[in-house]
Amino acid sequence: MDKKRSKKSTLTQQQRNNKRQRANAQQLDVLRHEYRLCATPDAATRRRISALIDMTERSVQIWFQNTRAKQKKAMRGRESREDDFDDGLADVSVDDVSVDDVSMTADVINSPVDVIHHRTDVSSSADMLHHFGADLVTTPIQTHFNHLLATPPTSSSSSHVTTVDSPASSITDFSTLGHMTPNLTPTTPHHVTLPPIFFPTLSLTIGNWRRLSPQLSLAYYPSTDTMLYHMTSEKTQFRMQFPFSAIEEIHVSRNPNDTLGALNLTLNCSPSFSIQTPKAPGRWVGCHDFSEGKQASNVTTHVCNGPATVLQQQLSRVFALRSNHVNGHVSRRRLADVIGSSDIIGSADVMGTVAVDTSNHMISSHVGDFELSVTSHCEPSHMIEPTPTPTPVANHHHHRSADSVAHVTNPSGHVTNHNHLSDPAANLTSTILGNVTPGHTTPVLDDGFELGHVTDINDLVSVAQLLPNHVTEAELASNCHMIANNAFTLDPSTPLSPFSGTLDYLEYY
DNA sequence: TCCTTGGTCATTACACTTCG
DNA sequence: CGAAGTGTAATGACCAAGGA
Structure with missing residues (x-):
């Protein structure tokens, strides 16, 4: 021994x-x-x-x-x-699922679903399908959500939508995720199919029900403006989805000492559920809530763990995409409360308006909601135009054009930002900054319609807006450091302007 | 050649759940 | 409540590779 x-x-x-x-x-x-x-x-x-x-x-x-x-x-x-395997139904016994799912669920929650998963002798297909509600495939659920059950296409060039496009496999190389979002032009028609934006989720927790990667993925589908969880259990696949507009609150939280974070969602309605069995590959049918105790229908809060930076980045992309391409109501909901100073929050209902939260811990005197509205102008403009009231900009149509101007205003209408672009018409740039917090990496997400990459501090004209008034470019350069293409950091001691703090994103045209 | 490290494989031990 | 069942942490035997 x-x-x-x-x-x-x-x-x-x-x-x-x-x-x-x-x-x-x-x-x-x-x-x-x-x-x-x-x-x-x-x-x-x-x-x-x-x-x-x-x-x-x-x-x-x-x-x-x-x-x-x-x-x-x-x-x-x-x-x-x-x-x-001849019944073609839910063969969901242990196998590779057990490696990632079974012990976790057994240790943490003892979900009946997961018990079934790892009891190799009791997971009869009938039991499974009964549990997952697939015996109810003819209920109105299916017809009611047909538009959502349709598999979103994976690319704009493909019209074949019958195959599964959600990533059932593990996403382990998070560095690639930043390149999964398409380059969009301001004139991309809404009907053009866009690829999904994937969130690197290691786990999903709803109540005490939990699913884990790699049998889990989460993606936003621009074509249907839908968030979709995709779960696999060997040969059977499960989906849980909801329109993005059903999100009451969404934010990324992170532990300052950890690279992992959580995408937190609060829904105002229950998701829809669907299942695909090996018997009918490619065919999704509606089913009842397959979560343990139907928690997904009752618990409105979802927590998806994953690498905080990428979650944040992808969320920003979703916001950007929606603000550019989703038509519909533009009402703006109350922003989520910021849980911690390092949280990144967003308003799910932002369409033509971008919510900017200012409760950054460094800024105590300007706590409140701010709005950034994008207004179309005929002429390139450097004007500073306060938004008259802090009320939602309900009727703003978001025309992305060369001469759009961005305004950031606080609820009192105080002008807090302006456009520094010297020649917007010529630049045609649209730079999005997310979660600008001194000392942390800030990705620069461009929409790809002129600005391929941000590689130079001088390209970050809009960062100047975050710094105290009248900061010069030289001062900006001394505080701001490019750490990679499309990523920069501000010195930890950098004070931010009152309006900036933590923000969802800014757009400049 | 010896030693160390680390792999597979079979097996045991133990914590926990289920069942009667 | 105790026996049986289950999953998994841990052990031991054996083998291979690499370095001194």
């Missing part, structure tokens, strides 16, 4: 605590995420994980070994059952 122990790197949890311990939900989250990145981590990686989740290195190593073994066993089991 001692000899064995000396052979291995460190003590196990059991040896350390004299009691066998199971990994908790947070530890499993990290372990599973790391496993998706690499199933055989090297010693340095194991050490890092060990320190991160307060497990012994040996236990981390054992967890990976056991997980590899489980996955192998599951693969063998699936291969041996492949030929027996």
